[in-house]
Amino acid sequence: MNVRCASVWPMLCLLFLSKDGQADISTKNCKLYGGDGTPSVIEQNLLAKLEPLTKFNFTTQENENEKFTYRFRVCGQAGNITNGGLVQLDEKQQETVVGRYNSTQVIGGSDWIMLIYNEGDKYDHHCDKESRKAIVMISCNRKTVQSDFTVIVEERNRPHDCFYLFELDSNAACPAEVHQLSAGSILLIVFSSCLILYIIGGFLYQRLVVGAKGMEQFPNYSFWQDLGNLTADGCDFICRSRTQNAPPTYRGVASEPLGGEEVEERDDHLLPM
Ligand SMILES: *[C@@H]1O[C@H](CO)[C@@H](O)[C@H](O)[C@H]1NC(C)=O
Ligand SMILES: *[C@@H]1O[C@H](CO)[C@@H](O)[C@H](O)[C@H]1NC(C)=O
Numbered sequence: 027m028n029v030r031c032a033s034v035w036p037m038l039c040l041l042f043l044s045k046d047g048q049a050d051i052s053t054k055n056c057k058l059y060g061g062d063g064t065p066s067v068i069e070q071n072l073l074a075k076l077e078p079l080t081k082f083n084f085t086t087q088e089n090e091n092e093k094f095t096y097r098f099r100v101c102g103q104a105g106n107i108t109n110g111g112l113v114q115l116d117e118k119q120q121e122t123v124v125g126r127y128n129s130t131q132v133i134g135g136s137d138w139i140m141l142i143y144n145e146g147d148k149y150d151h152h153c154d155k156e157s158r159k160a161i162v163m164i165s166c167n168r169k170t171v172q173s174d175f176t177v178i179v180e181e182r183n184r185p186h187d188c189f190y191l192f193e194l195d196s197n198a199a200c201p202a203e204v205h206q207l208s209a210g211s212i213l214l215i216v217f218s219s220c221l222i223l224y225i226i227g228g229f230l231y232q233r234l235v236v237g238a239k240g241m242e243q244f245p246n247y248s249f250w251q252d253l254g255n256l257t258a259d260g261c262d263f264i265c266r267s268r269t270q271n272a273p274p275t276y277r278g279v280a281s282e283p284l285g286g287e288e289v290e291e292r293d294d295h296l297l298p299m
């Protein structure tokens with residue numbers, strides 16, 4: 027397949043090859059449970075939110091009489107067993123699959139997502155020898171991409187519907203931040219839109235209908251010109267400290283022309299001899 031594709035579309039092939047090259051774990055690897063029909067869009071969207079978590083290996087230890095280690099990956103293989111998304115390792119590193127990601131369920135609320143892996147290895151004695159099931163509760167924490175993966179409880183002392191419960195903090199479970207516009211900024215946007223519309227509309231009107239040229243193309247040009255002048259006058263009136271009627275201090279130097287005689291004398295030279 028690669029050979030054919032290489033000869034036809036080398037660039038495209040390169041793209042695929044490089045994508046195959048990396049150990050790419052994506053939420054697409056998860057197979058949604060009961061997926062005989064098309065998987066639910068809600069579940070798919072929730073699962074897609076967990077994409078940033080796919081690149082981490084999660085490990086935690088259970089500190090009780092039985093010393094187990096749990097390893098977990100979002101839509102990826104946590105240990106050596108195919109599809110084992112959450113596995114339990116005993117002291118001899120023997121692996122037991124708690125849940126498989128080819129049988130995933132996702133549910134979520136405003137600030138949490140619950141990832142469920144079904145079809146784990148069957149219990150030996152407990153729970154009617156049903157399959158193990160892993161539930162990972164992912165809570166919103168904006169400060170971290172991933173932290174505090176821990177075992178909460180292993181519920182197996184019941185006739186059926188047993189589960190292993192884990193928890194994890196991540197910003198992936200947080201609701202999208204909504205930046206709401208204040209009333210002031212909405213007003214500002216409306217106002218500036220109207221202004222732009224006015225200028226463009228007026229410009230086109232003046233140019234195409236009235237046939238104005240140059241500065242005259244601006245809508246209500248004379249009005250704005252007058253307004254500008256009036257504003258300048260007002261400013262002048264308010265801001266200037268000196269009253270307008272006061273005689274200007276240095277207008278024309280009222281002194282006798284200096285050296286008037288000399289000028290006349292010099293002028294004499296210019297007269298025709
Ligand atoms: C996670 O574990 C797998 C194998 O168990 C390993 O190949 C991979 O490099 C690890 N990834 C990280 C980010 O530690
Ligand atoms: C996976 O298998 C290899 C050898 O096949 C072994 O060294 C390794 O410890 C195993 N990893 C786990 C998590 O069981």
Ligand SMILES: *[C@@H]1O[C@H](CO)[C@@H](O)[C@H](O)[C@H]1NC(C)=O
Nearest residue numbers: 057108109110126128129145
């Ligand atoms: C998931 O994979 C296991 C083997 O790894 C298989 O036995 C099981 O049937 C698969 N489940 C689904 C729903 O495909």
